């Protein structure tokens with residue numbers, strides 16, 4: 001049976017470390033602030049935004065949650081971002097995705113000051129990080145990397161397969177693993193012999209948004225499996241159940257180590273959002289980044 005990678009526990013310990021750094025900032029009269037903008041009433045997004053706000057306060061930061069109606073115009077959203085870009089009590093800005101159809105996500109992301117872009121979605125940060133500079137690393141891939149390094153130590157030379165090529169997870173994940181000297185394959189819906197590709201991987205990261213798509217028979221014995229998927233499945237009882245993009249029961253029989261859903265990557269995403277907010281606050285105050293913060297130096 002595979003070892004369980006406890007993202008929930010790791011995230012809690014990371015938040016403790018963040019809280020200690022924030023306490024040091026308080027002594028210098030600095031309180032990092034995170035602004036989260038939610039447009040519309042999507043129920044899942046409301047849960048995430050509530051959890052983000054709660055955990056932001058728990059680590060000693062200020063939380064500013066802006067809930068806007070579904071009908072908000074792009075112009076009004078851009079005006080709010082402009083206000084937050086110029087607000088000295090705000091070091092991090094996150095616009096919850098997905099946005100309503102009448103708002104262009106790229107235009108909105110481009111409007112955020114790159115120094116305050118704690119999601120790492122702004123092209124300036126994507127470019128910096130892709131070329132080895134110190135751009136903000138997107139929260140979910142950063143969380144996956146921290147779990148992998150904790151589990152495996154040095155990743156050099158490992159064969160990594162990233163299934164999924166989104167701008168939010170797949171592409172930055174492949175870049176991060178390449179920076180860690182892995183041999184990286186990015187696979188997707190058009191990949192030939194997908195199962196065969198997966199079976200070659202020492203590290204398998206799955207971020208496709210298809211419930212339980214990857215089965216145990218796709219996995220190399222002993223491989224480390226990171227499941228980024230969070231899918232709500234309606235059960236016969238009428239209750240919803242959360243499952244990943246990996247079929248956990250069969251995968252756990254083959255893998256060396258695997259993340260559960262829930263309690264794996266999800267909590268790490270929020271902890272890394274707080275980490276990116278801390279890093280942004282340190283940079284904006286011209287303070288050094290502590291060496292324990294990975295891959296940001």
Ligand SMILES: Nc1nc(=O)c2c([nH]1)NC[C@@H]1CN(c3ccc(C(=O)N[C@@H](CCC(=O)O)C(=O)O)cc3)C=[N+]21
Pocket residue numbers: 047048051094095096097098119139230242261262263264265266267269270
């Ligand atoms: N600008 C932006 N940045 C994001 O980082 C962002 C976003 N938009 N839009 C939506 C996705 C999704 N996301 C999650 C965060 C935490 C959990 C999480 O904590 N999940 C729990 C379960 C929570 C539950 O019960 O639903 C777990 O996996 O254990 C999940 C998903 C951040 N996202």
